[in-house]
Amino acid sequence: MGPGPITVDPRVLHAMSAQLVGQYDPFMTATMNEVMALYRGVFRTENEQTLLVDGTSRAGIEAALVSLLEPGDRVLVPVFGRFGHLLVEIAERCGAAVHTIEAEWGTVFTAEQIDEAMAQTRPKVLAVVQGDTSTTMCQPLADLGEIAHRHGALLYCDATASLGGNPFETDAWGLDVVTAGLQKCLGGPSGSAPITLSPAAVDVINARKHVEAGIATDSDRPRGARIASNYFDLAMVMDYWGPRRLNHHTEATSMLYAARECARLLLVEGIDDAVARHRLHGEAMLAGVRGLGLEVFGDTAHKMTNVVAVHIPDGIDGEAARTAMLEEFGIEIGTSFGPLAGRVWRIGTMGYNARHDAVLTTLAALEQVLRAGGAGVTAGGGVGAAREVYEEARA
């Protein structure tokens, strides 16, 4: 019940145990095409270039930024938590001139603040995190595509923590590049980074295409500034996933199966229903921790549906309590980073763990652990408050 990775859906584990096939086996290429189509549904996009980057979520971020950004390009990153800093770090390593605006942890930006910073910095890329797992905040994105495009920029978003559990609209919101991971609301393991690229982003990347010697043909004349990474060169990765099937890496087949099952399960449930499920269990957990007398961190009006941060009560040893949750009840809850390290616990209700029984059991266990640590808690206050949320939803 941490902020991810979370318990993997058993159906995804089962899919991962399927036999491997060669990389140009018709089953393999058909599965790759199917995965592209499924993730168009997940991202809500018509983008042809919707595929997987092999590696954890930050592999997707690196692939997006290193393929878009040339040394000296300006990028604007609104930072409201640890993962905004990660975008800055990766963009700097690409040699970009990185501009930031910062919001206090526990808050998000208004569209006006971002618009103003865009006018001042005029970047090639506006790079933003949707759900910053470190603070649990969810940045509103609906206006940012229009803002980015009005200022002549592409809009990149890291939706790792939020996709599948919070509303997300690639095309309707005008996002150019989006990357994610499986290990949060999609209910899978880490190790695959779904990505989608708008035609405008594809043009920018293909203008830097340098196909590897040994597989390039006469028509593959190098163009533009070569992308600084081979593995994350999306111009080549797109040719590997596209009809040309130009050899690049050896696709991580078990992760391909996992990614396919995650997307299939989400689309069978229906994205709106999955978001509603995350919202319901997130609200129950929020009410439950409040019912235990815990203080919630941050602007809850902008909280992701799928994770809550609570202040560790005075006199309670946060790490000892996490250990007791794990050792006595088999339940993992999260700590946090940077300025929040040791100050808050983060409790997730995402993917396979966005479930009634998981919420109630976690709250019951937390009550016992708080009580044992000497905190004054209302008996049954957590489970009772969560049950009221469920009863209201049923009524």
Ligand SMILES: Cc1ncc(COP(=O)(O)O)c(C=O)c1O
């Ligand atoms: C918002 C966000 N972005 C990026 C990452 C990095 O993901 P990974 O550890 O899969 O590389 C995480 C991980 O928790 C995250 O929450």
